[in-house]
Amino acid sequence: ADADVAAASESNWNDKVKVFTVATEPTDGYNRYYRSARVYDIEVTTLGLGKEWKGGDMQHPGGGFKLNLLRKAISPFKNDPEKIILFTDSYDVLITAPLEEIVEKFKDSGAKVLISAEKYCWPDKSLANAYPEVEGKASRFLNSGAFIGYAPQVYGLLEDPIEDTADDQLYLTKVFLNDAKRSKLGLKLDTQSKLFQNLHGAKNDVKLKVDLESNQGVLQNVDFMTTPAILHGNGLSKVDLNAYANYLAKTFNGVCLLCHENRLELDNTNLPVISLALIAPQPVPFYDRFLEGIRKINYPKKSLHLFIYSNAALHDDDTKSYVEKHGEEYASAKYILSTDELDERQGRQLALDKARLHNSDYMFYVDADALIDDGEVLRELLALNKQFVGPLFTKHHELWSNFWGALSDGGYYARSHDYVDIVKRDLLGIFNVPHVTSIYLVKSSAFDAMSFQHKEFDPDMALCESLRNAGIFMYISNQRYFGHLVNTDNFNSTVTRPDFYTLFSNRYDWTEKYIHPNYSQQLNATYPIPQPCPDVFWFQIVTDAFCDDLVAIMEAHGSWSDGSNSDARLEGGYEAVPTRDIHMKQVGLEPLYLKFLQMFVRPLQERVFTGYFHNPPRSLMNFMVRYRPDEQPSLRPHHDSSTYTINIAMNHAGIDYEGGGCRFLRYNCSVVDTKKGWMLMHPGRLTHYHEGLLVTEGTRYIMISFIDP
Amino acid sequence: ADADVAAASESNWNDKVKVFTVATEPTDGYNRYYRSARVYDIEVTTLGLGKEWKGGDMQHPGGGFKLNLLRKAISPFKNDPEKIILFTDSYDVLITAPLEEIVEKFKDSGAKVLISAEKYCWPDKSLANAYPEVEGKASRFLNSGAFIGYAPQVYGLLEDPIEDTADDQLYLTKVFLNDAKRSKLGLKLDTQSKLFQNLHGAKNDVKLKVDLESNQGVLQNVDFMTTPAILHGNGLSKVDLNAYANYLAKTFNGVCLLCHENRLELDNTNLPVISLALIAPQPVPFYDRFLEGIRKINYPKKSLHLFIYSNAALHDDDTKSYVEKHGEEYASAKYILSTDELDERQGRQLALDKARLHNSDYMFYVDADALIDDGEVLRELLALNKQFVGPLFTKHHELWSNFWGALSDGGYYARSHDYVDIVKRDLLGIFNVPHVTSIYLVKSSAFDAMSFQHKEFDPDMALCESLRNAGIFMYISNQRYFGHLVNTDNFNSTVTRPDFYTLFSNRYDWTEKYIHPNYSQQLNATYPIPQPCPDVFWFQIVTDAFCDDLVAIMEAHGSWSDGSNSDARLEGGYEAVPTRDIHMKQVGLEPLYLKFLQMFVRPLQERVFTGYFHNPPRSLMNFMVRYRPDEQPSLRPHHDSSTYTINIAMNHAGIDYEGGGCRFLRYNCSVVDTKKGWMLMHPGRLTHYHEGLLVTEGTRYIMISFIDP
Ligand SMILES: O=C(O)CCC(=O)C(=O)O
Ligand SMILES: O=C(O)CCC(=O)C(=O)O
Ligand SMILES: [Fe+2]
Ligand SMILES: [Fe+2]
Ligand SMILES: [Mn+2]
Ligand SMILES: [Mn+2]
Ligand SMILES: [Mn+2]
Numbered sequence A, B: 001a002d003a004d005v006a007a008a009s010e011s012n013w014n015d016k017v018k019v020f021t022v023a024t025e026p027t028d029g030y031n032r033y034y035r036s037a038r039v040y041d042i043e044v045t046t047l048g049l050g051k052e053w054k055g056g057d058m059q060h061p062g063g064g065f066k067l068n069l070l071r072k073a074i075s076p077f078k079n080d081p082e083k084i085i086l087f088t089d090s091y092d093v094l095i096t097a098p099l100e101e102i103v104e105k106f107k108d109s110g111a112k113v114l115i116s117a118e119k120y121c122w123p124d125k126s127l128a129n130a131y132p133e134v135e136g137k138a139s140r141f142l143n144s145g146a147f148i149g150y151a152p153q154v155y156g157l158l159e160d161p162i163e164d165t166a167d168d169q170l171y172l173t174k175v176f177l178n179d180a181k182r183s184k185l186g187l188k189l190d191t192q193s194k195l196f197q198n199l200h201g202a203k204n205d206v207k208l209k210v211d212l213e214s215n216q217g218v219l220q221n222v223d224f225m226t227t228p229a230i231l232h233g234n235g236l237s238k239v240d241l242n243a244y245a246n247y248l249a250k251t252f253n254g255v256c257l258l259c260h261e262n263r264l265e266l267d268n269t270n271l272p273v274i275s276l277a278l279i280a281p282q283p284v285p286f287y288d289r290f291l292e293g294i295r296k297i298n299y300p301k302k303s304l305h306l307f308i309y310s311n312a313a314l315h316d317d318d319t320k321s322y323v324e325k326h327g328e329e330y331a332s333a334k335y336i337l338s339t340d341e342l343d344e345r346q347g348r349q350l351a352l353d354k355a356r357l358h359n360s361d362y363m364f365y366v367d368a369d370a371l372i373d374d375g376e377v378l379r380e381l382l383a384l385n386k387q388f389v390g391p392l393f394t395k396h397h398e399l400w401s402n403f404w405g406a407l408s409d410g411g412y413y414a415r416s417h418d419y420v421d422i423v424k425r426d427l428l429g430i431f432n433v434p435h436v437t438s439i440y441l442v443k444s445s446a447f448d449a450m451s452f453q454h455k456e457f458d459p460d461m462a463l464c465e466s467l468r469n470a471g472i473f474m475y476i477s478n479q480r481y482f483g484h485l486v487n488t489d490n491f492n493s494t495v496t497r498p499d500f501y502t503l504f505s506n507r508y509d510w511t512e513k514y515i516h517p518n519y520s521q522q523l524n525a526t527y528p529i530p531q532p533c534p535d536v537f538w539f540q541i542v543t544d545a546f547c548d549d550l551v552a553i554m555e556a557h558g559s560w561s562d563g564s565n566s567d568a569r570l571e572g573g574y575e576a577v578p579t580r581d582i583h584m585k586q587v588g589l590e591p592l593y594l595k596f597l598q599m600f601v602r603p604l605q606e607r608v609f610t611g612y613f614h615n616p617p618r619s620l621m622n623f624m625v626r627y628r629p630d631e632q633p634s635l636r637p638h639h640d641s642s643t644y645t646i647n648i649a650m651n652h653a654g655i656d657y658e659g660g661g662c663r664f665l666r667y668n669c670s671v672v673d674t675k676k677g678w679m680l681m682h683p684g685r686l687t688h689y690h691e692g693l694l695v696t697e698g699t700r701y702i703m704i705s706f707i708d709p
């Protein structure tokens, strides 16, 4: 029964108030406007849809054209003094209240026609002094983006003819400044933003207040403590309106409501054709993992045109071999290598050109620093059904992400009020933002607006600016985690196996690449740790990649010690039990390895040597040992200068070499079946007198640390 | 056949040569003389034995008396020009050659009567110039101690009468200086010591050469490269003769021959009565072990009169209780305590007086620094059948002993050529020496000669001088080891349990008193070391005395730490896992304990933690812990800052306290049945997380060291 009453009162209001707007195309802005009306049960009559635009400039969909359309549309009501006419722009307008509230505010004003006001006199500044004076911070000048009035008086306002291409605001200004007409038609300006808020130049007059529970916002005019119902992103304030609009007109109700609206259901039998553009303008760490992420994308390869742009010699080989290996699976596959000498703008543009060529429905740009962890990312972005949308990707445990929440005056990054909440996923949803990079899906409808050219902006910023200028909203969605950004800061691509050096800058990917997948389960108190000899424990710690990269680094360095007792690397210059080895210090990996010990070795130690806590572990000696039959094939019994020693097998016993292993003499116990990537941990002194057993064939590599010497 | 020829030639020689001496008493010197004649098969006729002495002074058994006896004795041969007469003194003379050699030397001289010569003109110096001149280092003056000649001429020499009490040497001198008589009787002086060597003033003229194989000596006159056959310790040279005589006249033949001569067979049914005098003039370490040594003496207590002289308050209690406990067993028992205020001379004299009173056959003096290790010592000394004999006692591993091999001019210690060989027992035998102390057996025949009085010598030196003056030989025997001397140097008797402090000065006795009797067998590789928990080893290391003394020292010190985290004794001032304890440093025992660790703990460590060598072990923390229910009753789980920790139980679990023990959490293993004097040894860090279990009653003491921190 209540619902019926509500429905009745609604229909009543839509009967009493006729709402008009003008839009020749259903732009992102128009759709947002239309939705905001709908959520307040407001029936809008859109004038001009599908017609050719005859009004002013792109930025401002105004002009005589819209007044001419409106005059014609309200003509049926021109003699109905009860009928109320509300007119607004649509591309840059948002309704934030129902008609009842709008009418109440109109009636409170005592005007017959209430017109929105702003603080800038435009387009004819010379008319400024002709305006009635206003008090304090009130807005003195007329803005033609929105007005409300009784049908006869509104009709009277539009009585005089106007060219389609003439300026609507100048037209209305002149009527208003005509004292006789103003008085006769009962014209008033909403100088205190009781109903209308023009946002240009008003940044400091308004404040968005978002309720922490519901995530619903209200925009207050803080000068007059009013809550205007209709917001107009006039002039340069469109980005501001975009930001406010993320929280207004019921986009949230605690959870993100907008996210579930207007979704695209994919028809698997007729999937969109997508151009997948992988962009590597410079060397990045973990390019192998990047390509693995690409492999994960859950989408028929036959509906994907693959294009890879590599501008880094480091990645040319992997790029080529990826295409050689997998290219056939895709609808098409093409790569550009650093040797092709295309710069980034050209590379991105070429990708776009190819997409057009393939008549792709979408382009999916993925930069080489964007590592996809969840292959559903593409389908989810498609379902969001936007012209432009990217998934939130961040650097792990950093606030660095692939979007900007706001722009500085120069068009660069500025932090928005919600940036941290979005990046940290304290607030989940989709957000209209001024800048998105690294990974995004673009509908073909936006292709023509896309440009990477700019005289000072980099290609990313150029693209975003071109889209902003085209009124194409860029959405970022953080509803689901799909992947992350690698950190390219200080990446030194000139060393052997550069990824190995990035633990500090890329802890997550380093761990994924180099730490054994079974590592973590060993921390579970119930997981049984093998104990091949008394108090000798055996852990799965690193991957084959770790072993292979580290051996490659050492062999590239090549200065293995001579196995004699004299060792200039040591403080005393003397080593009683010398091995053929290279110290981590020699290859610049000492601090990294100490961090590795702290992060990964120490927790294992704490599991097996209960009660022993030394954080961080100290280690002065971290080195790789090489055993060879013709070089140093074994190591005589000795103690280590350590509280405990770790001994990681760097290659395969029985495959890469024969013999070898570690024998603990006091327990008459040997570990000979060492496993690549597995670590032995044993007390260094006193109890664990030990020797390195004879290698009879091949080369055995082990990585040793003497911890807490 | 050879033997017969030899026997024949012997009897021939004794027929041709008649040897006479004069001795009223069979003194030690006489016996030595007589023996030397016997070993060269010389038949001596001793004149005056048992008669009252009528000659000169005690020192020189000469005088007219002996010439009168001789004249009478040779009278039967006075007309036999073939008969040769040899006369010598006996108390201070040694024969070192057979008659054949003696006669040959006599005949070579061309004299009818050859008289011994010396370098001093005595007793009438004014006659010196009347002597014929001699060349070089030859001896110019007559000595009456020995002469040889044809019977008629010797009789002629003695023709004139002489008073018994007149000086024989003056008498002979006058005959010799009478040119007519000298010529008529064919008198000559043996100025180049071809046959006779007078030793007074001749120290630099002679040299004892001892063959390293046979230990047989010859005394050479190095001025004339002669080997005199008859040695005379005239004047002040008796001590020199004593020293030479140890190696002359076949005392050795490789082994000690003298040792097996003239032994006393003990008749167990009629044993000598002995006064046992224990003398403690000042505090000594290990008085308890001294008394244990006394207990060991294998001799019927009923034949022993016990007398103990203690002049040290430290020993009064033990002295008293020894007599109270064992006094009844002895023939008599008496003690003098420090409170009696008798000085050492008085104490020793009183012992002697008591011996006379008891009509003892012997006195056995044992000073408190002489620790008897073999109770056969007394019977062996008795068997040696001397008036005075002591067993060689030395300080362990030092050259300090209880005898002197020679005297300095002032009568103090001088090193003899054989001192080191005797002390080190490279040469075994009995030796006539000028000074013996600490432990000696004296026959009653020497009692009257004994005196402890002297204006500058201490009682020991006074006694030895009195015996030397009495011609009583002091023998030292090193044939068997019977015991040793403790080192009293720097002994601080004012501390609690002073013996405990003497490891450095008395390693042997300290070890015997404080190290567990089973200690050494644990060093045997086949001895199984208990291992109550993994890599926790259990050793028998110290005695109850160690534990009791150390607890007493700590409790006397009394400043137990307060058990809080703040500890000013530590470098950082902070102790994470505090105990109630006292550090060895606080009681001045740190260096000693470190030595203990090195000497006794380290070898055990090396047995169980094979391959680990740290010598000396380092330890900054050596402390006794006290657990009490009402104080600190337990210790929370922790690691020690050590490579290995030792934990010695200082008292009895289940008797001195209830509860307690050490639990190793990682092995879920406890040692609760700790044993007093037993040591736990375990790794300190990493593997052996441990706690001290709750003491529910009594007091638990443990001694802890954190070794190699
Ligand atoms: O060969 C081994 O596994 C033992 C190596 C080792 O003990 C060392 O480098 O200290
Ligand atoms: O009470 C015990 O036996 C253990 C003592 C201990 O662990 C320590 O003092 O460090
Ligand atoms: Fe080692
Ligand atoms: Fe401990
Ligand atoms: Mn507008
Ligand atoms: Mn493998
Ligand atoms: Mn004499």
Ligand SMILES: [Mn+2]
Binding pocket: B544, B676
């Ligand atoms: Mn006991």
